[in-house]
Amino acid sequence: MSLSELPFSAVDRALPPPAPLTFRYEQYQADTEFDWHRHPWGQLNRISLGLLELQLPQRVLVAPADYLVWIPAGVAHAAHIRQALDYVSVYVAHDAAAALPAEPCLIAQTPLIRALLDDFCQRGLDTVSDSWDVAQAQLLLHRLQQAGSVDDYLPDSDDRLxxxxxxxxxxxxxxxxxxxxxxxxxxxxxxxxxxxxxxxxxxxxxxxxxxxxxxxxxxxxxxxxxxxxxxxxxxxxxxxxxxxxxxxxxxxxxxxxxxxxxxxxxxx
CATH class of the missing domain: 1.10.10.60 (Homeodomain-like)
Known part of the structure; x- marks a missing residue:
């Protein structure tokens, strides 16, 4: 089976479709490994500290805690978490994800993005239904679009200088x-x-x-x-x-x- 044909996990299938967001919270131990998998929706990965290492088919994406890792829907990836940490997975509805980058990347957590996510996470919100929360989710998505993205935490260049x-x-x-x-x-x-x-x-x-x-x-x-x-x-x-x-x-x-x-x- 090719990576693009990996089935979605039972955990994903049990979640309600994001409208526009669905949150999943985990606590992971040091040296946690995740084999190749993919998700039915776009996914924002957020960690509380340390580094998150994601293996993509063509490269490795390393992100410290002040960045979100964006993985578009259906993109296969594996993960390595070096230290014990709190983890949040934010699934994004397809129509909202269309405005985010088409390839896996890092998105900086600006002060406002961090504050909006902190509020959702501190309340342990799983789905967005209240009108105020919907408005907050829309603002978060808008700010994510404005924040820009980078392909790598430590990029290279073949520029002659x-x-x-x-x-x-x-x-x-x-x-x-x-x-x-x-x-x-x-x-x-x-x-x-x-x-x-x-x-x-x-x-x-x-x-x-x-x-x-x-x-x-x-x-x-x-x-x-x-x-x-x-x-x-x-x-x-x-x-x-x-x-x-x-x-x-x-x-x-x-x-x-x-x-x-x-x-x-x-x-x-």
Whole structure:
């Protein structure tokens, strides 16, 4: 059976069709794996902390907790959840989903999007029926359309100016070379490089480097390296500066993240 022919799960078939949204809530333990599956409706994946890794037929989509992962209806995917967390699946009606991206992607949780979802989730809403909730759901969908999307948390580029910079930083995430210094090395200007980062990668040089360092830190934490060692090797002036970055992007401290990775049967 091909991935496009996978049957929908019994859980999905038991849910009411979204009108325009249906919510499903779960709590997952560390290192939870989901085999290949697909859904009858478009799906927004939301996690409370950490990282969500989705395997698509052609690529891997990695998302931290400040992003929603959008999977259009019928798209096969598998998932890996590294740490214990709360998970919300928001199914979107077909007519509403038509206004969202046609391919799997990440959608940033703006403050308003987060607030609207928090309200639904804190009330444990499963279906939308009250007129006020319908209006709130429509506003949420509108804001999701406006928020834009990205194909990858840490995108690449084969641009002749950016490629050598990205390769060098991937090889040495702790390199403290500034954008102005990179401009000299690639015979360009800081303004030109800043513009290309924004246009081709959808983020600034500093944002890209911060994401690179975060992903490297996650791997080193899993290997058992100390927070102090990781902070120093990644170029942070103090461990507290590294911890602040980590909490801002993942939602928990590095030590708590490591404990959850090592926990047997759930969070520490």
């Amino acid at each position: 950016l490629l050598p910079i990205l390769l060098a930083m991937r090889a040495q995430p702790g390199d403290a070379t500034t954008l102005a210094e990179w401009a000299q090395r690639v015979h360009s200007t800081e303004r030109t490089l800043a513009r290309r980062f924004a246009q081709l990668l959808g983020m600034s040089f500093v944002q890209w480097r911060s994401r690179l360092r975060l992903l490297q830190a996650l791997g080193w934490l899993k290997q058992g390296r100390t927070v102090s060692d990781i902070a120093a090797e990644l170029g942070y002036a103090t461990p507290s500066a590294f911890i602040a970055m980590f909490v801002r992007q993942i939602g928990i401290t590095p030590d708590r993240y490591r404990r959850q990775l090592l926990a047997e049967g759930g969070a520490a």
